[in-house]
Amino acid sequence: MLRIMKYITRISVNKLGMQLIARCSTKVSQSTVIHQAQKKYNLCTFGQPTPITHPHLLKEGELVPGINLEEFRSRRNKLVQRILSHMHIGNKLNRTQIIIIPSASKVYMSEKIPYVFRQNTDFLYFTGCQEADCALIITISKENFTSTLFVQKKDEHSELWDGPRTGAEAAPSLFGVDQALPLSEFEKFFISLINENKSCVLWYDEKNPVQPELHKQLCQLGKICNVHAFVSPKAIFHEIRLIKSQAEIKLMQKSCDIASRAIVKTIEISKPGVDEHQLFANVDYECRMNGAEFLAYPPVVAGGKNANIIHYITNNQIVQDGDMVLMDAGCEYHGYSSDITRTWPVNGTFSPEQRVLYDIVLEVQKILIQRLKDMPTLDQLFHEMCILLGRRLQQINLIPNNFSEDKLLAAAYSYCPHHVSHYLGMDVHDTGKIPRSVKVKPGMIITVEPGIYVNQKNKFATSEFYGLGVRIEDDVLIRNEGPLILTRKCPKEIDDIEELAKSTRP
Incomplete structure (x- = not known):
């Protein structure tokens, strides 16, 4: 030496x-x-x-x-x-x-x-x-x-x-x-x-x-x-890196606030005939104008059946009257990322089929977020999502009622073929070496993002639901006193979403 x-x-x-x-x-x-x-x-x-x-x-x-x-x-x-x-x-x-x-x-x-x-x-x-x-x-x-x-x-x-x-x-x-x-x-x-x-x-x-x-x-x-x-x-x-300091949590909260506001503004300006690219440009603009350096990842801006493509980033189609928009976007603020998904009807009103799927996803997400009080693993959270989605999809006849639990899980997975959660921080998919089989702890920040995607190739689906895709994603801080939703400023209740989407109508 x-x-x-x-x-x-x-x-x-x-x-x-x-x-x-x-x-x-x-x-x-x-x-x-x-x-x-x-x-x-x-x-x-x-x-x-x-x-x-x-x-x-x-x-x-x-x-x-x-x-x-x-x-x-x-x-x-x-x-x-x-x-x-x-x-x-x-x-x-x-x-x-x-x-x-x-x-x-x-x-x-x-x-x-x-x-x-x-x-x-x-x-x-x-x-x-x-x-x-x-x-x-x-x-x-x-x-x-x-x-x-x-x-x-x-x-x-x-x-x-x-x-x-x-x-x-x-x-x-x-x-x-x-x-x-x-x-x-x-x-x-x-x-x-x-x-x-x-x-x-x-x-x-x-x-x-x-x-x-x-x-x-x-x-x-x-x-x-x-x-x-x-x-x-x-x-x-x-x-x-998995456990965030108070300084990191403050930066994450700010990143989530910026992205939440940007998505709200984007819902407000959307209307039938809008180009997916315009919505992309708006969310990017709003994030940067409020302090973010850039978007945290190429956003998904999926109109209509494009929502069935999980990582759809082409963003070059016209959104037609009667379609929903699924937007998955977040920003990077001084090195810390947010990751939010919202789904809304471009004309301001959910159709009956859109509403029932949205209601299922929202209900399941709320249950899963509350489940975080028990400090489960992310894999346990995913298993619970499949059970919950499967049972609700049985109620609307998108999965047969006579399925065993194993078949129910498989059928639910055919409607939501992605995990329900990942770690979040400096990277969008943060701390990739940490398995999803470890129990969450205070100081971790994760996503909770159930979804339903009805592809016409799905053997269980019925035609009135073909092409519909819904995902709701929030960023959540794990705390001893219970989970804190960092993206709480981005509305997700049906009435609030419809009100935002109608806000620019004559």
Whole structure:
């Protein structure tokens, strides 16, 4: 380890840089630290907003909007403790643990024309860094750990085209890490680190690379340094991310509020003859105008029978009088996603068949949300949805009454061929390594989204219901005192939906 520290000191860490790191660890205000870093390194701005450059977005002490610097330190501490706990079980506690978390890279739609950059959420969660082509290495030796952030070098030409970079000198003060180096020094650092710790455990998710060049480099370096295998830390990352902090819950609530308002406005402007694309454009506009950076995913805007296509995102058909619109949309607000589905009659009045299906879905959803008080698993929630839907569909003769429970479940699944819930957070389908077979706990945020889709190929369906599709989806915070619907500002009662859909009628 001594050799590594000498190497770090030689190439990048100067006395003032270390002083700034130390100050950032004390009660000195973040603004003071940032001001001094700007003066020392001649920076007008960093590679991302700060409370000084964007006071309308960040408050004093926040590294990203809504989340302060100390929370990121706490997250890294929690990660180290989880890794140590995991190694204790495997009797590998005496070996050095090296965790490598890469950022995302820019992706280009054509030469020199990038897609909108979206950070790797695992990297963002543990660093707060919003820049592309970076990496975090956490080195754990016994119970001590060092965080090293690799960032892009300051470069006038690149910054002229792509905007400012924070650079290695100022990164420790901004991100609260122990030290920072240019990404170009990653290879030398990694080799020194491995040579110093021959029997280390390397934590890196090699099966889902997010930074192609760094991944290629790591695989090559692994062979050079005789690294036989990487251990994926993904499941541990997601265990930590699964339970939301109060700061995260506030951001999620805001994301849900924005998307709820946008969907309400979109229901209000819909009318027979509207293009699905226009509804898409409206929900996108309303979300952005109220603070969201962009939509959380390509929305489903399905008029009429298109609602039978679960992931319909073509959104280019005219919605006819008498059709319903199924809209599945959400936004991303400062890194946190919402996910809402509402279904409404474009002419403002549900037909009898539309109304009965909608009423079934709404009733089932309300029962399932209340069921969350008992802290079930998401799979148990899905099983209960199938039972409830099946019994109600029997009552309206869309499933035969003489079915056994197994046949009833299968028949219900033919009407709703998707799960009823998933975890929600920084990603829409959040913490994917967490199975749906674990019981929900306070601090989790999930969706509850039953649906009925009547495809004419369904052998149980009758013709008057052909082509109808209904889904109702809300985002729900699990609490000890009972579930809290974060999307409660988006109406779903039949009378409220019809009133909204009629609001622009003469």
